[in-house]
Amino acid sequence: MKVRTDAKRDEILEIARGVFLELGYERASMAEISTRVGGSKATLYGYFPSKDALFLAIVNRLAEQYVLPATERLEQSLDEDPRVALQRFGEQFLTFISDAEAVAAYRVVVSEAAHSDIGESFYESGPKRTVESVARYLEGAMDRKHLRRADPAIAAQHLLALLAHGEPWHQYFLRKAPSPTRAQIKRIVERALDVFLNGYKS
Known part of the structure; x- marks a missing residue:
């Protein structure tokens, strides 16, 4: 054997x-x-x-290499100014999801989700875990009164939506546009945090 x-x-x-x-x-x-x-x-x-299992293993490996370290560091940053911690996380997160390889993988998941379990598996191992991790950080920030009290899971979804869908979504996911530069990512995250923190400031 x-x-x-x-x-x-x-x-x-x-x-x-x-x-x-x-x-x-x-x-x-x-x-x-x-x-x-x-x-x-x-x-x-x-x-x-199966091919689905192999593809998801590749996607999960990318997430473990790039997203997991970012969320782990975020959860360890409760003593920092939330603006600083979330800016760093946002730049790491947006850099990953706008990378050409990550965009290609996401497009595959969306196209296959209607007729296989790949969408559900991807959600459970990727976006769901990211939301849960960010929610834990936000709950800690709320406990420290850095942010107003609210449902941390909903707040996490608001933050991630602003980062991923607020500006770059159509440009980088639906068009053949180049990945944003580091300077562009920095400004996108800054503007997303302006909106998020204005809504959730203590």
Whole structure:
């Protein structure tokens, strides 16, 4: 019996990521991925039971590399000025979601959500966890009277909506526009926080 290893799993994820980016979700096949990995389809299915599962593993890996560190640092920043902590988080978050690879992955999820479980799985492992983490930070800020008392989960959704959908949504997700520059991201986050903090200031 072949032994599964983290190194092999990582290799599969990296190769599969390239295949999805090159061919798109529809044209990418487990057969093509297994060929490029250099093993059998049985080996590939031993790590990932379906193309959906493999794709979601790639998306989750990106989130763990970029979003998770940002939310963890935010939750550890309760002693900072909320404006400073949220500006840093907002820039990290927007940098990730406006990256070309993240945009491509999101488009795939939206297109597949109507006829598979990929949308639900993506929501549970990605957006839901982000909202919960930001809500914990906001609840702590409310406890310290840095922000007015409100439902922290709703406040988190308001903040993330301002960051992700307030300005860049149509430009970066629905058009073939280049990713925003660091300077543009900084200004987008500043304007989003102007609105958010004006509504939630203590």
